[in-house]
Amino acid sequence: MADTLTDTADNAEQPIPEFPMPRAAGCPFAPPPGLEELRDEKPITKVRIWDGSTPWLITGHAQQRAILTDPRLSNDEKFGSFPHVSEYRADIAKVTPKLITNTDAPEHTRLRRMVNGPLLLKRVEALRPAIQKIVDDLIDDILAGPKPADLLTALALPVPSLVISELLGVRYEDHEFFQRNSNIALDRDALPEEARAASGALSGYLDELLTEKLAAPGEDAMSEMAARVTAGEMTRSEAVHMGVAMLIAGHETTATMISLGTLALLENPEQLAVLRDTEDPKVVAGAVEELLRYLSIVHSGLRRVAREDIEIGGQVIRAGEGVVVEISAANWDSAAFPEAERLDLTRNARLHNAFGFGPHQCLGQSLARVELQVVYSTLYRRIPTLRLATSFDRIEFEESGTTYGVRTLPVTW
Template sequence: MTESFPVARPSGCPFDPAREYATFRRTDGLAKVSTPAGVDAYVVSRYDEVRTLLRDSRLSSRSAPSDHVVPDADLDRDVDPGSILNVDGAAHKRLRRLLATEFAAKRMEAMRPRIAAMIEERIDAMLAAGGPVDLVREFALPIPSLVICELLGVPYADRDEFQERSALLVRVDGWTDEIQRASDELDQYMVGLVQAKQAERSDDLLSRLITRGEELGDPLSLPELVSLGITLLIAGHETTANMIALSTLALLRNPEQLALLRSDPSLAPAAVEELLRYLSVVHFGLFRHVTDEVALGESTIGAGEFLIAALSSANRDESVFPDPDRLDVEREAAAHVAFGFGPHQCLGQQLARVELQEVFTRLYSRIPTLRLAVPFEEIRYRDNTLVYGVSALPVTWDRAAEAPATDRDLKSS
């Protein structure tokens, strides 16, 4: 019997993946499900097999990341030039090679002082305004938006141009005229931005991509640059913004873990990896088309079938992460697959790590009495989008307990 693809997180436990995944892992790790897209697919739920799937060249990502949860999605549509999430093989390697230098760990680490300063400025602004505030609007969304705008060379004053539209484009409840308009408008905006950079280069990622392609004798076309720019703009703020807010909520619900982090800021890197594992905000997994017969465990999947790599299930696999449903900021969790795995593993993962580490080091020490301003039960979640998170996070604090930033704090970053 074919079950429905599990899309709902358990009621009352917003940090856990769908309960069905644990059942899948206990059986053969592979379950056939019907999907909202109108096709049947196999859910791959165990850690080792998810990694095997995601590095197999016989699996196409042309409907990545999550077309399986979009009602009646067109799974045979043409892939846009420059769509790095959807192209395979040589076309994907070409785009990734051009981008790899931009997201190298050394370059991301060099951005740390600037990111730290942005975070301190936002904390100062929140403290000056006084609580309660919506942490999503006042902190979690502005930080990665500021960072990705500076990186790409997008004027931050234009943030409304992409924040509203990208929020629509990551929805999974069906394509509408409103979403089509948002897509068209964001496309037009990026065309204008790229053309301006083609005419006059600056010290930003888009300009360097244009120059690098020309120097290699393999220039990126306007459609390719537009597609890459939109992908980086959306991915660069949606995922990290949701991680900041949802991680804060998870830590507030696990005060003993937050106390550990506050008492020892050197735990920030481990806490980031653990929260990435624990929350798995790309919560519907990654969709793949089988182009040639492939064996997974004891099963053989034929060409033309569909597979779903359940990242949130792999990150709760008991054989890899003991007591996986427990948040433990001291856990060694760096082997998680929250950023995917294989050739399509997230290019911006090192940037996300730097941002999250600096947030965890600074926010909770600067505002040690941070707490929810509403009952936990009133928090509403973004469960109909590709990236899971909270719609808003009202928080407050005791003003007398605020801690000022120091020059030493910023220099040590």
């Protein structure tokens, strides 16, 4: 039986490509060449993932914006042939409670309302002076320390870790514990038992923290969730798992953007000068949007499943079929961003899909934007001679996790 109403003999003869696809060694910032070819020729097509299933891959910018706002597209990991990232994610989905990451309206709306208070733009903007002090203190330490320095461990990881620790009410001295376990839980190449152990360790940690906040609440997000648990608005399991999700998402993605963004800017010195030489917050904000577009660090795709038949771009995605929305190819779609392969910090890139789109777009995007604006507007001004301490071709890139970045970033000045 045909998979869609528009399947043809020609389609049947074409081999189904594997996903995810490798990036080209000589173009580490670009989407994988295979994805760009699919976007230009078949922006809606089938791919084969780790378990042999064949979800639909959406690579075109316009097609992504259309499907991500379609209420027939679901986040429910237990429905139909949901295209899980790994064996571990498929296994844990069977027992994961309802979260904003695996529910649809109205449950998704309720849960998002429970946790979005600390991440509202007004409250995040109020953190800007504190974030600025964190960044300045870390740069002070870099300047006072030995050369070369690893920017990943000296700045990129500490900034979001300190911020999310303050926001959640987590002890920063435990950051190595949650960074290590977060990396394992997100590594699609990790053994299922390793990922389960790491996830269990994080859940146990947040459960203990919730107990502390129930007894002695503070001015932080976990205390707010503890109050909702007491009021019967959230279950304890919902609060713990939401805390884990915020802890992981709150440091890994921003850390990757800081380090990979710096590498991209060092390779494009005329663009780095735009940030180094400006004091205009609008220029900085625009530069952050372009870097988010250009790098598109979430490279395993947004995973969804069709609740009902969805016709899009001449194809019919059947109810129960999985969908992967691949961000990097869409953010390099020349139909949306002319000369998309060029990093241009003066470009109006606000319509990128780096945070997703529609009702499920990233909850922490306001916080990420402020962190990146502070870092990018401060680092190159305070260390104007910053440069790589090794050759570009010796930089090692990390492709096995949810985000794409560098393993280390040795710099000097």
